[in-house]
Amino acid sequence: MPWEIVPQGDRCLVLVFGDQVNIEIGLKCATAAAALRAARIDGISDIVPTFNSVALHYQPRPSGADTGFRHLAGEIDKVLEQAFARNAAPITPRQINIPVCYGDAYGPDLAHVAQHCHLSQDEVIRLHSETPAHVFMLGFAPGAPYIGMHDPRLAIGRRSTPRTDVPAGSVAIANLQTMIYPNMSPGGWHIIGATPLVLFDPFESPAALLAPGDTVRFIPISAEEFLAARHERA
Known part of the structure; x- marks a missing residue:
């Protein structure tokens, strides 16, 4: 077996x-x-x-x-x-779009990631967003997804010094994977952007936005679109 x-x-x-x-x-x-x-x-x-x-x-x-x-x-x-029988119908994963505002105040590590990977910042954004990725598991914090695997050109390890406070919604990469922080917490991954979506809400059912087996597509958005989405949610 x-x-x-x-x-x-x-x-x-x-x-x-x-x-x-x-x-x-x-x-x-x-x-x-x-x-x-x-x-x-x-x-x-x-x-x-x-x-x-x-x-x-x-x-x-x-x-x-x-x-x-x-x-x-x-x-x-x-x-x-x-x-897993040969005639078993394969599961159809949910397709989830995650809007991301990359760089600047929303992605303070984007420039470092680009330099480390010998890419431009636009190339990092393109490689991160152009191919759908797989949600492997939730862990670290309630609703926090481990998403991958990304293009090998985005290979970078964790930060040498973790941050003590990573803002909720931060989109970060390490080891060819993405982590989205569902709430303010410590974290050692490289933050390249932020999403206005809520990853975990205990008053919703299900409480977590993503689940293992989902397929995620990251959609680049502007700072104006990010703020508008946050305002609409509030």
Whole structure:
């Protein structure tokens, strides 16, 4: 099977699909998570897809009940065999447009990224926005997406010194990925722009704008368009 099921403590198991970060493996994780949510296997309380694995949290029951690791692993295998069968319909990812105002006060690291990558600032914007990217997972903070993989010409690591306060909506890159900060927080990625969209609102359902498996297209906008969108939202 193209996956491995391993125990993680006494109330979690992990589906492992590989040891790399790429869109093919990310799509397998998203497909598995969607199929398992639809299956509603008794005992599983939470399903968390990541870059190359899916964590399944479950509630253990007294000895002999059908919610132990072996029983759950068998039920999971049945669901995934059907989800990954040759005649199974592939999942259709949501297409989400994320407007981004690049550079200047909204993207204070854009010039540094361009210099590091031996590109102009316009080329960085073009490479970041021209190709749709994949949402691998949410992490770090509620609703914070890890999005990739970007053009290799945008290769840059994290900042040597993280910022203590990154504004909400900041669009930042590192390791060929994008992080969008949903609220004010520390952060060590290079900020190249900002979006007026709200990434996480606990009063909405769902609370997070993005979900693993989504496809994102970054749309360059002007500072005037950014401010107008923020004003309209307020």
